[in-house]
Amino acid sequence: ETGVTQSPTHLIKTRGQQVTLRCSSQSGHNTVSWYQQALGQGPQFIFQYYREEENGRGNFPPRFSGLQFPNYSSELNVNALELDDSALYLCASSPSTGGFIYEQYFGPGTRLTVT
Amino acid sequence: AQSVTQLDSHVSVSEGTPVLLRCNYSSSYSPSLFWYVQHPNKGLQLLLKYTSAATLVKGINGFEAEFKKSETSFHLTKPSAHMSDAAEYFCVVTIHGSSNTGKLIFGQGTTLQVKP
Numbered sequence: 001e002t003g004v005t006q007s008p009t010h011l012i013k014t015r016g017q018q019v020t021l022r023c024s025s026q027s028g029h030n031t032v033s034w035y036q037q038a039l040g041q042g043p044q045f046i047f048q049y050y051r052e053e054e055n056g057r058g059n060f061p062p063r064f065s066g067l068q069f070p071n072y073s074s075e076l077n078v079n080a081l082e083l084d085d086s087a088l089y090l091c092a093s094s095p096s097t098g099g100f101i102y103e104q105y106f107g108p109g110t111r112l113t114v115t
Numbered sequence: 116a117q118s119v120t121q122l123d124s125h126v127s128v129s130e131g132t133p134v135l136l137r138c139n140y141s142s143s144y145s146p147s148l149f150w151y152v153q154h155p156n157k158g159l160q161l162l163l164k165y166t167s168a169a170t171l172v173k174g175i176n177g178f179e180a181e182f183k184k185s186e187t188s189f190h191l192t193k194p195s196a197h198m199s200d201a202a203e204y205f206c207v208v209t210i211h212g213s214s215n216t217g218k219l220i221f222g223q224g225t226t227l228q229v230k231p
Contacts, residue, residue, distance in 0.1 A: 004158075031217065042205055042221030043159070056218050090158060094217065103149060104219060106159040 002027055004093050004107035012113045013081050021076045021110045023091030031055070031096045032074040033104060034066060037088040049074055050096060078112075086114045117142045119206045121222035129230050134193040136225045138206030141187065148189045149207040149219070150180055159205070165189065176200070201229045 005024045013019050025032050031050045035043035045058035049068035063079040072093070078085055088111050092104035122137040140146060150162040163174025170182040180191045189206060206222040 033217065033219070035219070035221075042224050043219070045218045045220070048217060050217075058218070092159075092219075096217070103161050103164050104217070105161065106151075108158040 004091060004105055006089075006091050006107040006110050008110060009108070010111045010113075012115065015081055015083060015114055017081050018077065018079045019081060019112060021078075021089050021091075021112070023074045023076070023093075023107060025072045025074070025091075025093030026105050029093035029095050029105070030072050031094045032068055032072065033092045033094070034074070034076045035090040035092065036060070037090055037109070038084075039087070043090055046076070081114045083114050086112060088112075117144070117146070117208050117220050119208050119220060119222040121204075121206050121225050123225050124223065125226045125228065127228040127230060128196045130198055131195050134191070134196045134200065134227065136191040136204050136206075136227065138189045138191065138222060139187050140189060140206070140208045142208055147209045148180075148182060149209070150174065150178070150189075150191050151205045151207055151221075153203045153205065153224075155202070162191070162204075196227075196229045198229050198231065201227055203227075 004026050007022045033048040034046040037043040046060050047057040048055045052068045065077045068074045088109045090106050090109045092106045094104040118141045120139045148165040151159040152162050153159050162178050163172045165172050165182045172180050178193050182189055203224045205224050208220050
């Protein structure tokens with residue numbers, strides 16, 4: 001069974017640029033969530049996708065957007081990058097039964113540095 | 116609103132001695148609670164979960180946690196620390212029955228140092 005994978009591992013971008021991060025969910029998982037982890041902090045919920053629809057969003061501006069594809073993989077897009085967007089971005093997948101989601105399984109993350 | 120508070124930002128123990136990482140939660144709904152571990156430059160690994168079954172939960176690598184509703188606590192314990200336990204530990208709450216079903220709310224983390 002393949003776990004959650006993310007690409008790329010590391011990324012360096014310039015302020016104002018756009019970035020796309022990718023995530024492949026664990027086999028059989030139909031829900032994907034994205035989290036931002038700033039240095040020395042706990043992860044913060046960005047949004048969640050369930051069956052290709054956004055299913056909840058945290059306190060992040062609209063320049064953070066996402067997609068989920070029919071195979072349940074997902075993308076996180078960030079436009080107009082700011083220095084404070086530098087963080088570890090974590091993707092997590094989970095099985096969902098009747099809309100209830102329990103444990104989430106995390107990928108290794110993408111380290112984004114904005115200069 | 117749901118939240119978790121990890122009472123210690125840093126815990127230091129000697130190898131072979133017990134570990135106690137403290138967590139209090141606040142939730143308006145029936146919570147599910149988790150502990151995750153993060154080793155340096157790694158993703159998050161699920162240690163254990165509480166989802167309204169047994170209040171004493173056993174996890175991987177010898178860790179346990181006890182859900183105490185009266186104290187709104189979910190402390191993580193291990194009888195004997197190993198050097199490999201040195202990592203960042205996160206207490207996490209999630210909620211059900213709301214529009215953000217499945218949203219994980221993380222504590223600030225506790226750094227566990229294990230001395231030889």
